[in-house]
Amino acid sequence: MSATNRTRTDILMRLEPYWKMEAANAILMPVMILFLSKGQVSWISLVPMAAMVLLLVIGALYWRGKVRQLKGQTKGWSCLLMAIARLKLPALVLVLAGCMTALAGWIGADLPIGTADRWAATGSAALAVLEYVNYYHRQVQHFDNKADFKRMMAGKGFRPSWMARDLADLRRKG
Structure with missing residues (x-):
């Protein structure tokens, strides 16, 4: 097997579980949040949770x-990328709305159902922000690849995410 094929095989072995993990998390995260909050969530939590789920599905x-690919x-690859590119602004708006509702839950005493609702909103908003940045801008996830982790620990910053690079290529080909 050539080095190129071995590298491609290694990459595929590393990336194959990602889509399954993200799809599972789109279901499991809300279920876990509902379980931990004992179902005590209101719109304060549901807005950032929707943002989080949307980004996990993306x-x-x-x-x-x-x-x-x-x-x-x-x-269908270019059509998928175009759809993902069109979702960037709506996803950002939903993330920002989720952050605002989470903040409103801490400021407005009568808005959330209780403390669990506040924490569910805050956690969901934080995850939504991280997912948005991780997909549309910079790779913030570095725990699954030794080379990426070493790069981060060496202070070399966060590189553009794979999706951001693919979307930039799509724009250049325009």
Whole structure:
């Protein structure tokens, strides 16, 4: 096996689980939040939770498409990227709305159901922000790849995310 094929195989082995993990998290995270909060959530939590779920779904779709592209199954890849590009602004608006509702839950004593609602909103908003940055801008996830982790620990900053690079390529090809 050539070095290129081995590298591609290694990359595919590392990336294949991503889409499944993101899709599972789109379901499991809200369920876990509802469980931990004993169902005591209101719109204060539901708005940032919706943002978080949207970004996890975008991530699942992106990684599934990326794996297919790396396997040479490129049909629909550019359409998927165009859809993801069109979702950037609505996702950002939803993330910002989620952050505002989470903040409102801490400021307005009568808005949340209780402390669990506040924490559910805050956690969901934080995860939504991280997912938005991680997909549309900079790779903030470095725990799954030794080289990425070493780069971060060496103070070399956060590199553009895979999706951000693919979207930039799409814009250049325009």
